[in-house]
Amino acid sequence: MQPEITRKIKWVELESPYETWFVPQDDYNPAFWGEPGGTIKEAGIVEGYGARLSAPGYMDCTEWGVFDTPEAAREHLIEMYCECCGDEPCELCQILNVEGG
Numbered sequence: 001m002q003p004e005i006t007r008k009i010k011w012v013e014l015e016s017p018y019e020t021w022f023v024p025q026d027d028y029n030p031a032f033w034g035e036p037g038g039t040i041k042e043a044g045i046v047e048g049y050g051a052r053l054s055a056p057g058y059m060d061c062t063e064w065g066v067f068d069t070p071e072a073a074r075e076h077l078i079e080m081y082c083e084c085c086g087d088e089p090c091e092l093c094q095i096l097n098v099e100g101g
């Protein structure tokens with residue numbers, strides 16, 4: 001899985017009774033996301049830097065988180081997915097070029 005951080009773009013915030021998530025506005029297709037019965041609704045448009053992990057060539061990826069700054073996006077990925085142990089930086093931290101300590 002590799003970190004992916006977007007530039008500042010617009011996101012559609014979607015809401016179901018159980019969770020909230022984000023879709024890049026450019027990829028947003030109401031016909032796809034808007035479920036008959038209306039359990040998913042559009043909660044608004046936000047602007048920010050998206051961050052997630054994805055495996056190139058696979059459909060496998062985490063949900064987008066959206067943040068005000070690229071630094072916050074980076075910190076979020078590290079907080080969620082860092083696997084550092086001992087002195088060796090994990091793969092994620094190597095890619096994000098995080099300094100040890």
Ligand SMILES: [Zn+2]
Nearest residue numbers: 082084090093
């Ligand atoms: Zn790490």
